[in-house]
Amino acid sequence: AAGGPPEQPPGPGAFDLGAQSGRWAAFQERHRLSCEEAARLLLDAYEYRGLVKHTGGCHCGAVRFEVWASADLHVFNCNCSICTKKQNRHFIVPASRFKLLKGADNLTTYTFNTHRAQHTFCKTCGVQSFYTPRSNPDGYGIAPHCLDDGTVQTIVTEDINGKEWEKAVKEHKTIREMSKP
Numbered sequence: 407a408a409g410g411p412p413e414q415p416p417g418p419g420a421f422d423l424g425a426q427s428g429r430w431a432a433f434q435e436r437h438r439l440s441c442e443e444a445a446r447l448l449l450d451a452y453e454y455r456g457l458v459k460h461t462g463g464c465h466c467g468a469v470r471f472e473v474w475a476s477a478d479l480h481v482f483n484c485n486c487s488i489c490t491k492k493q494n495r496h497f498i499v500p501a502s503r504f505k506l507l508k509g510a511d512n513l514t515t516y517t518f519n520t521h522r523a524q525h526t527f528c529k530t531c532g533v534q535s536f537y538t539p540r541s542n543p544d545g546y547g548i549a550p551h552c553l554d555d556g557t558v559q560t561i562v563t564e565d566i567n568g569k570e571w572e573k574a575v576k577e578h579k580t581i582r583e584m585s586k587p
Contacts, residue, residue, distance in 0.1 A: 430444070450474075454474045454503070456476065457474045457475055457476060457503070458474070458475070458476070458477045458557050459472055459473075459474055459557070460472065460473050460474075460475060460548075460553045460554070460557045460558070461473075461507075461553070461554045461557075462535055462548070462549075462552045462553040462554055463507075463509070463535055463552060464509070464527075464528035464530075464531050464533035464535050464552065465528070465531040465533045466528060466530045466531040466533075468508070468509045468512040468528055468529075468530050468531070469506075469508070469509030469512055469513060469528045469533075469535060470506075470507040470508045470509060471504065471505060471506050471507055471535065471536060472504075472505050472507060473499055473503055473504045473505075473536075473546070473548055474499070474503040474504075475497060475499050475503065475548070477557060477558060477559040477560075478559050478560045478561075478562070479497045479550055479558060479560070479561045479562070480497055480562055480564065481495050481496065481497050481550055481561050481562065481563045481564070482495065482496055482497070482498070482547075482563075482564055482565075482566050482581075483495050483563050483564065483565050483566065484565075484566045484568035485565070485566070485567060485568050485569055486568025486569060486571060487568075487569075488518070488523075488525065489568055492525075492534060494534065494537075494547075494549070495549065495550065495551070495563065496536075496537070496539070496547035496548055496549055496550070497547070497548055497550060498539060498541070498542050498545050498546070498547050498548075498581070498584035498585055499545055499546055499548060499584070499585065500544070500545050500584075500585045500586060500587045501544055501545050501546060501585065502587050503587070504536070504545075504546045504548070509528065512528055512529050512530060513526045513527065513528065513529065514526070514527060514529050515527075520540060522540040522543055523537065523538060523539055523540040523543075524537060524538035524543075525537045526538070533552065534549060535548070535549050535552035536548045536549065536552070540571070541575050541581050541582055541584075542581070542582065542584055542585035543585075544585045544586075545584065545585025546585075566578065566581070
């Protein structure tokens with residue numbers, strides 16, 4: 407209104423949905439979602455377009471996780487000393503796409519050499535279903551064989567020469583960027 411106080415923008419966390427307000431309210435009610443839950447669903451759908459939610463865990467079930475990644479996985483087969491001993495094949499995701507659902511108290515960690523890689527595994531069954539790789543300390547390396555059935559379409563495996571880790575990572579065009587959203 408002319409002469410009245412200027413309209414203030416919504417405060418932090420608040421937003422004006424305009425003509426979508428009724429649609430938003432009906433969506434929340436129909437799906438019995440809080441505003442935060444509905445916003446999370448919308449953000450996940452937008453941010454994770456083209457990705458699927460995989461679930462997985464260790465053998466005994468004490469550790470469970472979910473991870474958003476392609477249905478077509480690019481898996482690394484590293485020949486460094488620990489990956490060879492553990493047969494550690496993995497794909498890398500940003501930390502923001504990984505969620506530990508249960509078992510944080512049942513994980514233990516092994517490190518060696520530079521101590522940058524955090525080799526986490528279940529205290530009960532000994533299975534490493536994920537870990538923090540040295541190449542991507544801000545992400546996770548996920549063991550595709552620890553995923554539940556039904557969400558993986560294809561797996562392409564790339565050998566990486568972990569015996570010459572520094573050289574291999576320096577020469578690889580994309581490995582260090584795999585944990586970036």
